[in-house]
Amino acid sequence: MIRSKSVGSRPAVRLGVTEDSSHVSPSASPGPHETEAQLLELLKRKDGIIEEMEKRISKLVTDLMTTHMEFRKMAYLDDSDLAASWKSLEQSISQLVPRWYDCSAMDPVSVAKLGQLFGQMCQPELLRQVGIGPQMRRSLLEAYIWRTLLTDVFGASGHIWAGKAHDAISNLRLELEGKGQSMRKESVSRGADGFDRLQSQWGVPDR
Amino acid sequence: MGLTDLIDYRVNGECLIDDGEYMQWFSRTASMMDFVYKNDPRCSARLDTIARRLKMNLRVLEKAEIEGGCVEKDLLGVASYACELDFKLAKSNARYMVFMYDAYDTSPHPRPCKLHGMEFDPENMVDVYYTGSTKGSLSRKVDLVLSPGVVKIGSGVGSEYGTSTVMIKRKVLCLP
Numbered sequence: 001m002i003r004s005k006s007v008g009s010r011p012a013v014r015l016g017v018t019e020d021s022s023h024v025s026p027s028a029s030p031g032p033h034e035t036e037a038q039l040l041e042l043l044k045r046k047d048g049i050i051e052e053m054e055k056r057i058s059k060l061v062t063d064l065m066t067t068h069m070e071f072r073k074m075a076y077l078d079d080s081d082l083a084a085s086w087k088s089l090e091q092s093i094s095q096l097v098p099r100w101y102d103c104s105a106m107d108p109v110s111v112a113k114l115g116q117l118f119g120q121m122c123q124p125e126l127l128r129q130v131g132i133g134p135q136m137r138r139s140l141l142e143a144y145i146w147r148t149l150l151t152d153v154f155g156a157s158g159h160i161w162a163g164k165a166h167d168a169i170s171n172l173r174l175e176l177e178g179k180g181q182s183m184r185k186e187s188v189s190r191g192a193d194g195f196d197r198l199q200s201q202w203g204v205p206d207r
Numbered sequence: 208m209g210l211t212d213l214i215d216y217r218v219n220g221e222c223l224i225d226d227g228e229y230m231q232w233f234s235r236t237a238s239m240m241d242f243v244y245k246n247d248p249r250c251s252a253r254l255d256t257i258a259r260r261l262k263m264n265l266r267v268l269e270k271a272e273i274e275g276g277c278v279e280k281d282l283l284g285v286a287s288y289a290c291e292l293d294f295k296l297a298k299s300n301a302r303y304m305v306f307m308y309d310a311y312d313t314s315p316h317p318r319p320c321k322l323h324g325m326e327f328d329p330e331n332m333v334d335v336y337y338t339g340s341t342k343g344s345l346s347r348k349v350d351l352v353l354s355p356g357v358v359k360i361g362s363g364v365g366s367e368y369g370t371s372t373v374m375i376k377r378k379v380l381c382l383p
Binding site for chain 2: 072
């Protein structure tokens with residue numbers, strides 16, 4: 001007795017032989033050669049299906065590998081790319097300042113305003129020199145723009161690219177990075193080779 | 208298991224995450240935000256706010272003959288470019304710290320730190336005096352930090368999180 005089987009969504013193939021042979025009329029029953037031919041045909045189709053499935057699996061694996069490679073590539077930032085991008089940002093800021101801001105002559109009101117904006121950012125003596133040095137004024141303006149970008153774009157409250165998910169990502173990052181009580185493995189994070197040692201390494205020594 | 212449950216399990220359970228796993232999460236999360244950055248109006252709205260605030264704060268120093276809108280447009284361009292750069296850093300396998308005064312500047316929990324008066328450190332600072340010449344004396348105090356520096360932690364392929372490299376040195380001014 002040959003049973004038809006359903007493979008996946010493929011409909012069952014009936015060979016003219018039912019499970020209950022008592023219901024099959026002798027005239028409708030195929031001969032032995034016919035049944036063998038149908039069996040061979042079925043096996044051939046099965047082989048074809050297996051071959052097709054193998055091809056699809058192979059393609060899926062290739063696609064997965066490609067996606068994986070693309071992801072790795074996307075997550076890889078070349079040092080020279082970073083340096084070039086950074087330089088471009090620096091140039092944009094240094095060109096923007098003299099284009100729109102008057103650094104050559106400054107009235108007392110403007111100097112006072114500078115004092116309000118930059119008073120905490122620099123050494124007081126430097127601020128006094130602002131009144132006489134246009135280049136110093138320019139530097140202060142650049143520093144002010146950089147500081148704003150640092151806080152609002154590169155800072156922990158940045159994540160502008162996250163759009164609607166901004167708060168969720170910021171909060172999650174806040175949680176994961178912890179406040180002194182890191183939730184990451186202590187052996188890694190708090191040990192000699194973790195982020196913290198590196199962050200301390202670049203900290204201001206005479207705080 | 209939802210994301211919150213997963214985090215809760217990994218954070219509060221036995222399974223803690225290491226630096227590599229954390230960076231992988233952050234990098235992938237940022238990568239998934241690609242479509243958000245391009246389509247979400249909140250992104251451009253936030254950039255507009257930054258540009259507008261900068262424009263307002265520096266308005267008194269603007270040149271007299273400037274037409275309205277030009278400065279803000281230029282500032283918006285700078286903020287947008289900075290955002291693109293920040294996005295690149297976030298998507299990367301390595302961790303990047305952008306900082307002007309302290310390495311904790313961009314951490315979720317920044318520490319109070321000096322904005323000037325710190326020792327000049329040639330390892331991660333360049334002393335660009337206002338005449339344009341570059342000095343490198345070790346015994347100088349920093350009077351103004353002009354632009355941020357960037358430190359890379361780990362490698363570009365997502366390993367060696369115990370090593371760091373100064374990618375960009377901070378530009379500083381030190382009065383003679």
